[in-house]
Amino acid sequence: MQISVNLRQQIAKMCCKSSSMWKCSTSSSGQQLHQQYKQQLQLHHLKQQHEPVTTTQQHQNQNQSHGHTQSHRFKYISNRRQHSLAVICSIAFLLIALIQMQSVTGLKEGLAGNMQSCANEGEEILINRIQNSKCFKCTCLNGFVQCDTFCPSIDGCYLLEAKSSDSCCRKCKGCIFRGVPYASGAEWSDPDEPCKTYKCIANVVTETTQKCYSQCDDSQLTPPRPGECCPTCQGCKINGQIVAEGQEAVASIDDRCLVCKCSGNKLSCAKKTCPILQCPISKQIHPPNECCPRCSGQREIMTATGKCLFNTKVYYDRTQFTPDRCTNCTCLNGTSVCQRATCPILECAPEFQEEDGCCPRCAVAEMRSECSHQGITYLNNETWNMGPCRSCRCNGGTISCSEMRCQAVHCRPNEELKVPPGECCPKCMEIAGTCTVFGDPHFKTFDGKFFSFQGSCKYLLAADCRGHNFSIRLTNDGRGTRRSSWPKTVTLKLRGLRINLGQKLRVKINGTRVALPYFDYNSNGHGHNVSITRLLEGGIMLHTELGLTIEWDGNNFLQVSVPAQYKHHLCGLCGNYNGSGRDDLTGRDGRSHDDTEVGHFANSWKVGGPKSCSRARENVVAQPTCHKHKTDFYCQPLYKSDVFGNCDNSVNPNNYIASCSMDVCECPTGTCHCDSFAAYAHECRRLGVKLPDWRAATNCPAGSWRRNATIATFAGNSNYGDPSFVRFMKGGAGVSGGARARRRKHKQKQKQLLRHQQNELQENEYIKKHVPNKFRTRAPDRTPPPIH
Structure with a gap:
């Protein structure tokens, strides 16, 4: 069965992610689809009810000359056809809904997929194999391909355009004003009357005349330029508070x-x-702290050309209507054009306002020369x-406060929203x-980059x-292994200060061990x-005045953070x-290396000479490998x-x-797999994931050097995985001492038996070759003869 793009998108919305797999939700989603088609069916009937002139009526008018009997017969047949057409449409809508519900049910078990991994963090990824891939922007984020739509928001839009099969986004229905199309949300003014403004929202154009306001003196007031409505004040200040360029x-x-x-340093x-x-x-x-109300929910409907849909009614072209006593609207070219007067700007507080028709007005109130706020008295016009974000002014005994308006900001993956x-x-x-x-x-x-x-x-x-403000050196220790190593110490050099972070949380400052916590602050700049x-x-945190931080667990986990500067x-x-x-992977000489040349890249940053190495000869080209059963056992918690x-x-x-999988190969402590668990948990916490007690769940203690x-x-x-992997491994690595002793004893017996069999074979061959038959000793029968 072919499924439309719209249906696929609806199915995708009904799917939720669990354990890195995509699984469909329950059948309630099918009920939601059924409800959506039911609403479309109701709107279809509503459209039919408001259809001004039907084809049937036109045929009736044309055939009045043929007699009343034929007219009544034709009217009966036409009504039957119209009723049948409505029934067919109803059945069609229900069938489509049922088919799509069945499609969803069928896909409930079959729709699944893994999240795609990626390596180049923060880079945009092109996915050409997916249909309508141009509708998404995919980037590599935390090792996953994350795809988001780049569609404009439709929040607050009550009327959506019918979505075509090749379009990416659902759009709010726009407007046509004086023959010019405008997108929903567009705002413009009349070139001949700049104070007259228009705004399109969901197929409705609102026409209004804005009212100007000024807080500055006439000496600082600049008259409006051609094409502008309101005068401007020199300098961007409200109640003594500065408004930034471009800010509202x-x-x-x-x-x-x-x-x-x-x-332009002018405030209007x-x-x-x-x-x-x-x-x-x-x-x-009506959201709090906002000027205007907005619609909740959306609906999608096909409107007839030249007619206007407003709320639940359809109006002919050039028909006038009044949604409320303060608004006059006209249907023009399929767009509702409405006029409403702008209410005057009032200087009095809301408690001194009263209703006056469509707008409030200030009631008579006593004017005072001072204001009181939180026990402080302010004189008139004092700010x-x-x-x-907020500043206030004393205005005739009442307090008038202004407030900065912040725009919605969307940050990139490597950014965070901060004040x-x-x-x-x-x-x-x-x-x-x-x-x-x-x-x-x-x-x-x-x-x-991982390596x-x-x-x-x-x-x-x-x-x-x-700038040569700091340097950090890392000393690794082979710990008696052939190819493996682990961080041993971290050394920070910072403006004449040398800080050494060693094993078991030992800290030295310029060669002298210090107790924790340690602080070196000096307000005069000498510290x-x-x-x-x-x-x-567990672990320690080092903070510096540069914004540089180092986290060290005293064993083998290290994290360095530096500010974006x-x-x-x-x-x-x-x-x-x-x-x-x-x-x-750029070496000290500036040459870039690929993933097969990690050793050349890393060795280019070697410092300290041969004495700083714990192994006389390095063999790090061949990475340590071990039995798959062993890695499956120890690393299993990362799969859960x-x-x-x-x-x-x-x-x-x-x-x-x-x-x-690499760490468990040459592990001198038996807990090396816990290092990857700790690093993964640390990254999860850094991204705000709330973790359970994973150490208790995995038997990984904090500070694994302790045992x-x-x-x-x-x-x-x-x-963990299946512990029976031990019997597959040569030498029984990881087995207790008693088991190893029993295995050695069993092998010794097998070797002795083999040597005995080989000696007997050699002896028999020698006898056959060198001893005559009459001198050979005959082997006794398996069952000896009876004794007489």
Whole structure:
């Protein structure tokens, strides 16, 4: 069965993600589809009821000359045809709904798929194999391909255009005014009358005359230029508070339709009437702190050409109607054009206002020369600030406050929404770059590039290679293995200060061990403004005045964060922090390496000489490998979504699974797989995922240097794999001491039996070759003869 694009999109909306798989929801979604088609059917009947002249009526008028009998017969047949047509349409709508419900039911079990993994963090990904892929923008985010539509918002739109099969977005129905099409949300003015403005919302044009407002003196007032309506004030200030360039502010929180805007260091203020809404009053909502109400919900309908649909009624072209006593509308070329007067700007508080027809007016009130607010008395026209967003003015004994208006902001994946200190509105600010090192060392660079390198020497991890403000060195330890290594110490050099973070949370400052917490603050500028504190979950955190932070667990987990101001300034194993992970494997000589040349790249950043290496000879080209049954057992918790709070919906665990599989090969402690668990959990928490007690669920203690572990430590945990892998492995790695002794004894017996059999075979061959038959000793029968 062929399924339309619209249906596929509806099915996609009914699908939810669980455990990295897409699964269809319950049959209630089919009921929702049925309800949608039921509403369309009702609208279809409503359209028929308001159809002004039917084809049947036209035929009746043309055939009046043929007699009343023929007219009545034709009318009867036509009515039957019309009724039959309505029944057929009703059945068709219901059949379509049932077919699509059956399609959804059929896809309920078959629609499934894995989230696609990706490697180049933050880059846009083109997906040409998917139909209508131009409707989506896909980027690599946290190891997953994340696709979002780039459609404009349809919130508040009550009337949607019929969606065609080749269109990407659902659109709010636009307007046609004086032969010119306008999109919903468009606003324009009359060139001959600049104070007359028009706004299109969902096939309705609202025509109004805006009213100007000014708070500045006449000496600072500039008359409007040609094409402008209102005069402007020199300097962008309201009640003494500065309005930023391009920013809007509500001149009075008691009348949020009175809006001021700063442009070219000039402030213009005007009030407009709210646009006429397509939806009935029962479907209108008025959000707090907003000027105008808006519609809730949407509907889609095909309107007849030259007719206007307003609320639930259809009007002929050039028909006038009044939605309320203050609004006059006319249907013009399929668009409802409505006029409503703008209410005057009032200087009095709402408690001193009274209704006067369509607009309120100020009642007679006593004028005073001062105001009182929170125990403070202000004189008339005196202004004061109430935070970065609001300022007030004393106006004849009443307090009038203005408020900044913040625009909706959408941030990119590498940005977060923050309010800068002292400012009102949030801004998109680039998040700090983070480099992570864990396990047998695995690296995630500042730009999200993953690689592994098992060198056992000292390396430049990250440094400010442009301003030379800091450098971080990492010393790895082979811990008696042939190819593996783990972080041992981290050293930060910062403006004459040398901080060493060692095993078991030992900290040294310029060679002297210090106790934690440690602070080096000095207000006169002679200190380094450094703090080192313990974390509740274990480990330590180092903060510096540069915004640089280092988190260290005292064993083998390290995370370095630098502020965005160091972008394009860094070098070392953590990459160059330029927003792209493709060139992160750039060596000290500036040459870029591919994934097969990680060893050459990393060794180019080696420092400290041969004495800094724990192995005399390095063999890190061949990465450690081990039996698949062993890796499946130890790394199994990363495959289970509930162990890490379903974090696999947010962070791709594949890189951590691969790291875990490598770490268990040459593990001197028996808990090396826990390093990948800790790194994965840390990344999940950084992205706001609330985690359960994963350490209790996996038997991974904090500070794994405290004790070693055997297979028995994890074999009884249901979150791990099948522990029977031990019998497949040569030497029984991970088996208890008693089992190893029994296995050695069994092998010794087998070797002794084999040697005995070989000796007997050699002896028999010698006898056959060199001893005559008469001298050979005959072997006794299997059953000896009876004794007489």
